[in-house]
Amino acid sequence: MIVTTVASIADLSPGAHACMTFTDPEERLDLMAAYVHMGLISGVKVLCLTEALPPDRLKHELAQREVPVTEPLKTGQLTIGTTDEAWMAQGGSPTAKSMLEMLAAQVTQAVGDGYPGLRVSADMLWATRPLAAIDQLLTFENSLTTLLENGRLTVICHYDRDQFDPVTLDRAVEAHPVSVAAAAYHDDALLRVCRQYSPPGIRLAGEIDADHADALAQALTEAIRLDHNVFLNLRGLRFIDLANASTIVRAALSLPADRHLLVVCDERIKSTLALVGASEAAQLRVQVANGQP
Missing domain, CATH: 3.30.750.24 (STAS domain)
Structure with a gap:
């Protein structure tokens, strides 16, 4: 797959499946803040799945970066939750099938709530856990295309270069049509x-x-x-x-x-x-x- 690097979060179109690799946590939070903010402004529902930071800390970091989180959290336009609450809701390590089903359900709920679509920010650090199945992670990344075709779902996956081995990281990046990086x-x-x-x-x-x-x-x-x-x-x-x-x-x-x-x-x-x-x-x-x- 040819991976296109976009210079700005603003260049991501609805239906995009993007990969953000980073070594600087502050840089990741900046890019995430821009991604979340633009989603809220555009009127879509936004779901942040966090692993590296607790939800309350991520809420604080987004607010520090001028993202208006308080009201969207109250109305339900913005949800900040842990990967355990999402991918691992059934217990144990997630499977590609369970992750895809969860996102499909979230899109259906967002549309049912009156939003034109769903924008997901996903911290993939969970995949570095000792019992995590890397093959399921890569199957998920390669299978996500089917959910993106109608443009209602946009996903950006975060990969910490210091936490993933080079082979897995390369394969994960290749599974994304778009790569996001700061200029x-x-x-x-x-x-x-x-x-x-x-x-x-x-x-x-x-x-x-x-x-x-x-x-x-x-x-x-x-x-x-x-x-x-x-x-x-x-x-x-x-x-x-x-x-x-x-x-x-x-x-x-x-x-x-x-x-x-x-x-x-x-x-x-x-x-x-x-x-x-x-x-x-x-x-x-x-x-x-x-x-x-």
Whole structure:
């Protein structure tokens, strides 16, 4: 099967069967938030099956990413449940047949409730459990096409690259017609710079020095062009040199007075930004992660 990679969650059409592989949990949550939010806006029913995070924690993470979860949860448009409650409702490991039957029933219920369709976000981490049947997982992925033909069901499956063995991961990805990934400006063992979907902006993870200055400059230039206010997520950044810190301050200074650049980072990164004049840039706002500015 030829796998098409889409640059944006917004490019997913009804009836899509997409695979999201990831190593950064924050990046996965961003993409999931965009997927869920767009489903709610379009008026379809949304079902989130979670394994890595408890439902209450996932609800919090979606809300933190500006997904309006409270009212949809009350009305039933949004459901957040565990994979145990869905795939394993009958006890033991799920089978491809039971998973397909569950999704078919969910689509029927959604349509019966007046929704035009169902959008499913499925964390596939359950398949790494010791007694999980990998062959059933792959049979499910390869058999899902029959439920997608009328466009009422859209599914995105999440695979953590650090949890699945390479052979299983490759076979799972091949079973999906579409692959979803964040737009990356740079990605190697030291640093990842990518587009963040919700809130719109840029995420840096790892360490950035002079050798990677072009990636940061490119990302900031595009964000300034695309976004009114620029959001720079540095929660996952362990080190930034003075030159790249200066690039951030200069980018903020280039903004007109009615726009700003918000940086979220830890105390060390904040201190580095302070050394290159962050306090002198009125358009720059620095917020310590999980803390106050």
